[in-house]
Amino acid sequence: MQRRAFLRAAVPTAAVGLAGCIGGSTPTDYDVGMGTKEFRPETLEVEAGTTATWLNTNKQGHSVTAYEGGLPDGVDYFASGGFDSEQTARDAWGDSSGGTLFEGQTFEHTFEVPGEYPYFCIPHETGGMVGSVVVTGETRTQRESATTTTS
Numbered sequence: 001m002q003r004r005a006f007l008r009a010a011v012p013t014a015a016v017g018l019a020g021c022i023g024g025s026t027p028t029d030y031d032v033g034m035g036t037k038e039f040r041p042e043t044l045e046v047e048a049g050t051t052a053t054w055l056n057t058n059k060q061g062h063s064v065t066a067y068e069g070g071l072p073d074g075v076d077y078f079a080s081g082g083f084d085s086e087q088t089a090r091d092a093w094g095d096s097s098g099g100t101l102f103e104g105q106t107f108e109h110t111f112e113v114p115g116e117y118p119y120f121c122i123p124h125e126t127g128g129m130v131g132s133v134v135v136t137g138e139t140r141t142q143r144e145s146a147t148t149t150t151s
């Protein structure tokens with residue numbers, strides 16, 4: 001006698017042809033997903049003016065937290081939880097897991113300025129869960145996008 005596993009993850013079958021109607025429930029449209037210790041893709045390339053969406057596609061809690069020192073000059077800081085600095089985000093995580101994206105939760109940020117935007121996941125930073133958004137655009141400066149080294 002064999003037993004078969006009947007249980008499967010509930011796969012939404014109704015998500016066909018829906019446009020422009022993103023509710024609070026499981027989004028099917030996102031740019032960056034999350035694995036156990038990785039962002040997928042690790043590098044996302046978008047055009048200036050694009051809103052990127054992260055979705056936690058993993059069971060664990062993750063964060064999307066920008067490396068403040070690595071951002072292009074003059075742009076707004078971004079982090080899940082809406083913190084306005086990397087230190088605030090790190091502190092909030094340490095205090096109360098502030099900024100956590102749980103499974104199925106999303107974070108969005110609009111990238112207006114061309115450049116490279118490195119970011120990481122606070123609890124898995126040491127495990128290598130880092131990524132970057134590369135924003136391309138016509139207003140590109142001649143500045144080489146020199147690799148920013150963070151210490």
Ligand SMILES: [Cu+2]
Pocket residue numbers: 036037038061062063121122123124129
């Ligand atoms: Cu993580």
